[in-house]
Amino acid sequence: NSNGVLSKERLENIKEKLDQGLFPQWMVSDPEVFDLEKDKVFGYTWQYLGHESELKEPGDYVTRWLMDDPVLLVKNKKGEINVFLNSCSHRGTHLCAADLGNRKTFTCPFHGWSFNTDGELMGVIAGNKVFGEKMVRPEWNLRKIPRVETYKGLIFGNLDKNAMALDDYLGELKWYFDLFLARSDGGMEVVGSPQRWVVNTNWKIAAENFGGDPYHVATTHKSTVELGISPQDPLYASYGHQVQLNHGHAINVSSSDNGLNVPPYQGLPEEMWPMFEKNLTKEQLEVYKKTVVIVGNCFPNLAFHCPVHGNEGHLHNYLTLRIWRPIAPDKTEIWAWFLIDKAAPEEYKQASYKGYVASFGPSGTLEADDTEIWTRVTKASKGKMARDRDLNFNNVLNYMMGMDKIEPDRSWPGPGIAYPTCFTDFALRGMHDYWLDLLSADRDE
Ligand code: FES
Ligand code: FE
Structure with missing residues (x-):
């Protein structure tokens, strides 16, 4: 499509419009855009695969997807986590179809080749007779995902062997990730296994919702206001900071500064506070002490939400991580994990899990x-009118909130560009700007 509607020149044009707060509606669920983003966005960025706490014993495994590639994560005898393409090296069969379990070997259901937890080809049915003594077995081991790196328990994979290091990719987001990943000794742990379901939506809508749309809360979740679970004040979800981060990452940190009656450190048990004070920096504590909700999106499709739920006296905090896995322009598979501090008291963990599944x-x-x-x-x-690729930019959506009205808060102690409200579109414009950069990037293969 180098000359067509998704040409470099045209994408640069769209970037200019985005700077003015305009985004073409036709790009939301266009099949051509979808194919291009699968290749140029998802083929080159770090994708979340799972959490180290999901694999405890040697032989423990979980199966995941890296876009359309099936992935097998397995702990070997030495306690290291290996990440393979979950496809048999003989003729490509989807090797392990279970979600999780514990095994010493994985045997292919097609012709019976078997592999150990290091991906080594161990058994070949009638091996020496049919393939001969000369078969070099190590050449037929399971194939590894090109790059796998972790950040404080989070395991990411990348299909681009030349990708920048995960640490650099997460960049400014790490400071905020640490507010929940590193506050406690032992970090966070996954409870249960991820829930999974399919929603008829384009993945970008979900990523936007978590990355930069606290503006929707008072209307979309109006029933919670009516039930008295959320405050009456229509601005309540705006109090705090929206922070635009590098590499398309976006975060909103809502704070108790503006009358939300939440105790320090998201209402977590007081016995845990000294741990936070030991593990976080002075600047992080300054922010975290007053934090009520942290919600954001790690570009492109890992969202995180660390809220406080419940009523006074029964407040609970938790972390949910979710993947928006694109399966079609109008279909997304959601994977949602529940996590809580490993060091939290046992009853607290249980109560917080209940609060999570209810909301x-x-x-x-x-x-x-x-x-x-x-x-x-x-x-x-999806219709003809909405999909009109109008070259004059009449068919655009509004991403203008906060433009020319809100200045960054220079006193904010964390990295990124912080705005003193969560009702702005700065983070979403940043996210789409990075997305457009990747779509138009030259890749020499
Ligand atoms: Fe797996 Fe043949 S495809 S053994
Ligand atoms: Fe919502």
């Missing part, structure tokens, strides 16, 4: 509100 996950009240809206956005962006 988020496929049966959660807040989740149901959101997914209904995401499918509506996608549905209304």
